[in-house]
Amino acid sequence: MDVSKLLAAMTPEVYERMSFAVETGKWPDGTPLTSEQRDSAMQAVMLYQSKYNTEAQHMTVAAGGEIKFKTKAEFKREFATSPESTSNTSSDIARFEHDEL
Template structure:
């Protein structure tokens, strides 16, 4: 199977499974990957990303096959935008305990 056919055969659900396998060394069901399986999964993930990853995080393969790098300041801006969704709680303050 050539690379283009492989990319077209990978669904977003399959991509998520392959990506999980590469990151953890295990299938979502818990079975361990051999090094050969992990290498093959990594190649498939990179091929998929090269076609579909238009908003690549730091150090991934972006659409078109380019390796995408984001600077530290770009990543901080990205994370600060989504930080408003985070609820921050100080359990010591709520219980009336002194914090340092």
């Protein structure tokens, strides 16, 4: 299949399903991928990312085809400003006795 036709036919939902399959080794319904399916899905995911991935995460293909690598400092900044890191501002720890559990 022609690359441009493949990318035109690939919706974001199809991309997500293929990306899940490549990451986990199985389709969303639980069926394992064959090695040929894994290779083809990985190529399709990388092609899709190279065309549409404008906000590339670490170790993904960014728009333009380059692999995005983040530095340690970039990760620290990203996690320092993430909503998860600021949602629990209390430093209290819940403590229980063994017989209270």
